[in-house]
Amino acid sequence: MKKLLTLLAVALLALNLQAQPTGGIKGVIVNRSGREALAGADVKLIQEGEVIAEQTTLPDGSFSFTGIEDGSYQADVSANGFLPTTVFVIVEKGLIRDVMTVTLSADSVNSEVDDSAYTEFDMNDSGYSDTPTIIAGSNDPYASVASFGFSSVRFKNRGYSSEAQEVYLAGVKMNDAITGYTPFSLWSGLNEATRAQDVTHGTQISDVAVGGYNGVNNILAVPSQVRKGWRFSALTNSATYRLRLMGTYASGRLDNGWAYAFNVSARVGGNDWIKGVYYRSFAIYAGAEKKFDDVNNLALVAFVTPGERGAQAASTQEVYDMVGDNMYNSNWGYQNGRVRNSRVRKTIEPVFLLKYSFTPSDRFEGNAMLLYRTGKNGYTALDWYQSADPRPDYYRNLPSYFKNDDPDYGKEDARKAAWAEEAWRADYASTRHLDWDRLYNINYASYDHAYDEWHNPLERRSRYVQEERRVDQNDFHLALNTIWRQSSVFTLNAGINGRYNRSENYKVIADLLGGDYYVNIDNFAERSFTDPELLQNDWDYYMEHGHPQLLHKGDKYGYDYLAQIIDAEAWANAILTFGGLSIKASAAAGYNSLWRTGLVRKGLFLDNSKGDSEKPSFFTYRGKLGVDYSFVGGHTLYANVAYVNEAPKFNQAFVSPRTRNSLVPHLTTVKTTAADINYLFAANGYNIRVTGYWAQIKDQTKVMSFYDDSQQSFTNFAMSGIDERHLGVEIGWQIPLVVSGLSLKGALAWGEHIYTSTPKMTQTIDNSARVVFSDEPVKYWAQSPVYRWIDRDLNIVDQDADGPIIDHWQKHHIASTPQLAADLSLNYRTKSYWFFTIEGQYFANSYLDMNPVYRMEKTCMGPDKVETPIEVEYMASQEKFDPAFLLNASIGKSWYLQYKYNFGFSLSVNNILNNRNVRTGGYEQSRLTTSSSAERYYKFDSKYFYMQGVNYMLNLYFRF
């Protein structure tokens, strides 16, 4: 760590050399993340370019050189899996110089983060999010495997959602202010510039924060931390995008105190498996840093990743089966013979960082950061007015809409079903895809005379448009953190963070699709109301002009509001170290406030749509206790407990933020209690971690909006009091085998992540804010009964005096992640820099996301208000996915030229068995149909995402 330069005390030069040198240098090497002692690190003492002594650290991480003369020395510290660092030391007056702790940052083992983790999964306004958690690669034996190996199945570490993972940039917490989601996409494509990271796992504390219960990932991001030299790479892969080109230059710390770094990349193209999914993303990073003297250091960094990505939609199995492809994507269609995706994420979100470091002594370090994130983030979608739903897999276009073998569905037209199926199978007239030509042609001929007074009557009113939903953030951060190493026993680490986020949410007309204008009215309201004032998205405009705004490309419409959020926190970590034992105690207290500011007045909610909402505020706090003990021989045992009380996020705080200021009922903080115990063994090439963890999360809320068939209306659902319990074990290992260069690596994660409460639900009609029901229990959310059947075919359930006998209760699980994941790989590295890997993976216990409406008693009962075992089992049980086995292999080689140039390649082939039936996620639809007997409801089919089949990635690189 270059900044440890400033740990040096520069003082008087010794004038006299003693005949018998008594001076020395000692210190302790620790892992920056978690501050565990690093045994086996290599410390080279260098004077005037020559290595004069070399040592390996002891189990407690300590080293000590004695019998050296006064003078200035350089200590190069390196350890397997860590970025090397250099410390300059001056020995004087024959004293033993204690450099105390030298911290090493983990080197990201996988610089090639699997970009497929960022693939935009189109959840179709289902209310579900699909933001990946990306486990940072590090020297941790578990994380090094799980980070890359588990990403293809969208593994959620310990079952936690994306919000639980805390991601920092140079000490500034970057999790999205509105959603809490991890912000990796802000810097995706800047792999080299963000390579240096400090990573902690689970409930461990970090240098920059108290942290939560799913690790802290601090990306250092300053230029002096980017690896020195030039780096170029070209990567092609068949799973995400075709080509990535990347170039990086970092100056390292120059003699004049400056350091510069640049990183640029381009990622473009489609892939072999999911048509319509493509990248057109660029990334630019530039940073300059100046070390003015031993005390003051200033770094300025700016980066941006402008680009667009096509999204993938989920479909029902019926559709996949007809197309014969589980990777079918309904989002795109041909326009003039070219593939066009209707759902594209478009972003330009620059981030600016100013970091000042202050090191007045080798015992104290202070950092102050100012960070500003701005720009725009858009997501396109089709919007239509009084026109047919254009999606090819709309349920009325499918055979199942016409025919179901069960006569109770009342769908008995086998002939129509056969014709519908024929159209799908033969892809007649592009049945399988969006028909852009048709949408354009409808617009071409759309002469509408409703607003003739206000425009040229020859202009055509688009019936279909492409909208762009925008969330344009302005995110200001100020963070201060300090480390005070009072002695080798006591370290205090503290800081304060403040954030103000002001994000404008609105949509714009992205493309009129061949028409000339669109009209700013509420299509949904128009189905229920005829009074034109009620239909207005912008009532003030209507009242002023006498007509709704006629919209052209780029115009804002629909909704427009600010999400405003204030977060502030003060925190401290205290670390006591006695030899191999260290004790850590942490605490933080915070204040959070959030509110909505409506920028337009909506006709339906004249009094509650424009201006500020209520401003709920929350006092939050968190505390942690941890103990580490390092034994002789590379064994470490550590345990942590944590209690975290967090404010709810903006996106779960409003019933219908697009239309009005109403807050979710029972808005409260989310309380998490977590604990883990870990055993680590690192010696002689072995690296093993075994962890057991437990966490309980209470009082979460969730809001969703969708069409409710029982109300025949678009409605909002607010669910509160959602509790979860997560427990499990994770094991990672790296074991050298008898043959030199051969090792066995692997990871095993088993957990049980379940819902434990009966949340309460409030439903309101979106058009009128009328409450349909309030605080009704979601009876079968946490579990559902499985009845004892005498004869399943005859549907006879066993009864006793109390009614049907329940055989057992099915627990309901956190969805869209395997709760059992295992990975075993055999790795071989030769002395001539070849490497070979073959890897097997097994994933199981993965579940489908649940729609809470299907777990409510009234839905199970059906229209006749009688709940039967058949109905409950059908409606409330949770779908479990089939387990999957995957086989992967990779090969690579590096060449060195003249000790200066390094070039090489790596080629990996994943899913060699071409398993195309691995479900990675999906969601339940919200709609219901009434049976012909009017006794029960039937669900619409669920929608799924699948993992890609066999795919490759080839990376060529050149460094000097």
Add this chain to the structure above:
Amino acid sequence: MRLKSLHIAALALAMAVLSSCEEFQPVFTCKYPDPAVSRVYSESDMTGTKVTIAELKAMYKGKPVEIEDDIYIAGKVTTCDLKGNFYRSFFLQDETSGIEIKIGKYNLYNEYKEGQTIFVRCKGLTVGAYKGMVGLGYRVEDTSSSYETAYIEVQYIVDRSIFRGPEGEKVQPRRLTSASELDKSIGCLVELSGMQYTHHIFFMGYVDYNGNRKDYTNNCYFCDEEGTWEVPTWAMSADKYEEYLRAGTFDAAEVRGTTVGKLFRSGVPFSKVAYSISQYFTFKGKSIQVRTSGYSKWADKDIDPTAGRYQDILKGKTVTMRGVLSTYNGEYQFTINDIDTDFTID
């Protein structure tokens, strides 16, 4: 070794070139060119034998007929679902007659414009009747259904049966001058002058939309009689209808042993979904039921807000309407496209 690095550079270049195929198109082509105008069919594109709409309707002899011969009809669209009074079907008219095409899709006005020529290949479709009104649709699978034709619905069948020709002038309605002309104009766009309001209303609804629709004692209520209704609109949204129900305006109907007004005032929730309401006029002495949908854009709109003129209609002032004439069990029904253009006070 230098050679090797050259190889790698060449390989990288080759990779970039080779992969610049189809998937790069959405990448490097930011602006998609506008698609061509879709094909306009003409008579010469049609194969098979042309029959007139009257001939097609005459094929119906009391039982539904699935057309097996390769015949087609051509006509102009006379209806428009934009204002919501027509729904899931359109009427096609030639010189001989008019017929309902039960296409089963929504928002037809987008692709089937009033006055546009449409060709319908009838092979595979079914001519059938509902309460005496002959239409063209699809075979009904459910034999218990009172309909003889179903909606075509499946896009594949629509694409292979219905071909869009050129847009053109709207069909001029037939101006009928005597009641004897009514029967010949069933299915056609007609203009009826001198229509007189009869204070006769029809309405029906369900207490529970999901309940048994045939339970006339507890669930379904209806009324079809004369009275003093004082309803100043021909189409009523669900909200307006509920308002009238609660006010007791429609208390001529009873269900669950009480009047509908009392029932809904007692707290029973009103189902907004399925209800029907229409009013009767006479034309040259013949009763004509004017059908109006609560989903129409002119629902709740006063027939004529001009002071006193609505009262004039109640007092016997006659009106002229343009719309499609249909029949229901021997009675005449009449459906207009748009109240703004198709309804005038004489």
